[in-house]
Amino acid sequence: MTTPIISNITAATGAGTTAAATPQLPQQTLGQQDFLNLLVKELSTQDPMQPMSNTDFVAQMAQFTTLQQTQAMQQGISQLGVDQQFTQASTLLGHTVTLQTGKGAAPLQGTVTAVLLEGGTPEIVVNGAKYDVSQLYSLSVTNTQPTTGPKPARLGAKTA
Numbered sequence: 001m002t003t004p005i006i007s008n009i010t011a012a013t014g015a016g017t018t019a020a021a022t023p024q025l026p027q028q029t030l031g032q033q034d035f036l037n038l039l040v041k042e043l044s045t046q047d048p049m050q051p052m053s054n055t056d057f058v059a060q061m062a063q064f065t066t067l068q069q070t071q072a073m074q075q076g077i078s079q080l081g082v083d084q085q086f087t088q089a090s091t092l093l094g095h096t097v098t099l100q101t102g103k104g105a106a107p108l109q110g111t112v113t114a115v116l117l118e119g120g121t122p123e124i125v126v127n128g129a130k131y132d133v134s135q136l137y138s139l140s141v142t143n144t145q146p147t148t149g150p151k152p153a154r155l156g157a158k159t160a
Helices: 004-013 032-045 054-090
Strands: 096-099 108-118 121-126 129-132 136-140
Touching (some): 032 054, 054 121, 096 121
Antiparallel strands (some): 096 136, 121 129
16 A cells, blocks of 8 residues: 555656666656656645645755755865866876886886876876876986086076
């Protein structure tokens, strides 16, 4: 035996019906359209002698709005994490790194020549091959000063 509200929700959402042509996966989240469908169904099937109060409607809408904002904030924070990982990986450009490529394998050493974002995870390119940043074993700074040639003039030095 189903209660009236459960059968109304089932009818409003289409739960319990099967599509012969295409099987559908269950939806994991409720969207705004689902909320509005439930609200309309609830309004149309409520007892006219004991209608739902306005405060109940406002409370439901406030809860739904809060849920939507929380989900949007979660997506923003996730994207911020990906951006931060990419930025950190970008600082490795031009540096000599040592990578641990597998258990028992000899460490690989080379210079990072590129940073790629594949599947939301940054990867570094060393010796023409892509590696996950988590494989980084050590990092050393390459010498950026020229070793030969004229020495740069010091500030405030007298020239002849």
